[in-house]
Amino acid sequence: MSGIAQEIRRLKNEIPQGVRLVAVSKFHPADAIQEAYDAGQRLFGESRVQELLEKISRLPNDIQWHFIGHLQTNKVRSLIGKISLIESVDSERLLALIDSESEKAGVITDILLQIHVAREETKFGFSPEEYRTFFENESYIHYKAVKIRGVMGMASNTDDEDRIRSDFRRIYELFDSIAADKNYNLPDFNIVSMGMSGDWPVAVEEGSNMIRIGSRIFGSRAY
Ligand SMILES: *Cc1c(COP(=O)(O)O)cnc(C)c1O
Numbered sequence: 243m244s245g246i247a248q249e250i251r252r253l254k255n256e257i258p259q260g261v262r263l264v265a266v267s268k269f270h271p272a273d274a275i276q277e278a279y280d281a282g283q284r285l286f287g288e289s290r291v292q293e294l295l296e297k298i299s300r301l302p303n304d305i306q307w308h309f310i311g312h313l314q315t316n317k318v319r320s321l322i323g324k325i326s327l328i329e330s331v332d333s334e335r336l337l338a339l340i341d342s343e344s345e346k347a348g349v350i351t352d353i354l355l356q357i358h359v360a361r362e363e364t365k366f367g368f369s370p371e372e373y374r375t376f377f378e379n380e381s382y383i384h385y386k387a388v389k390i391r392g393v394m395g396m397a398s399n400t401d402d403e404d405r406i407r408s409d410f411r412r413i414y415e416l417f418d419s420i421a422a423d424k425n426y427n428l429p430d431f432n433i434v435s436m437g438m439s440g441d442w443p444v445a446v447e448e449g450s451n452m453i454r455i456g457s458r459i460f461g462s463r464a465y
Contacts, residue, residue, distance in 0.1 A: 392434055406441050414436075439455050
């Protein structure tokens, strides 16, 4: 059995029921994805549009692809209809564009709102304030060709487990403040994507139901 297949199997044993595994295959070749596929994995995450489109054309078409990287507005159109979830919607401007392109294409695109709570790392994502305002103003009601499924977030890149835990807790609380409020009437708002190779057990303890694992499955990436 390949190392990739072995890690997929190990992870599936470790992950509690109800938590979905996104195998993050960015920067790894199609052959590596095929190995994971042969081990039963069907859900993969990619962070660059061109790379993703090439992989889609070369790999089995029952793979579900999640886009997890910063999405440039000029690349939105080429993704629409090809991915099952865009996890990294980091601004309302991007959301509006995904909505209008989806409408033109006659599809509904599932998305997550990326929330930014980590101290450093990425500058991308809704701040907690922007996120709250987005819902309080009922901005989401204008978008008919996107389905807002939940949130995605990352913890600070640190060894301090307390800090990591509190970041995840904050993301979960932001999720739950909307999911638990029936006034919003968002029945499909039920995905909390948080946790990567190094911190996923903490993320799951704090309420994640979707983890994004790259290096543990595929090894380190050569950028
Ligand atoms: C690369 C990436 C991952 C996977 O990270 P690993 O540490 O390799 O597991 C998860 N989420 C996002 C948004 C990423 O860009």
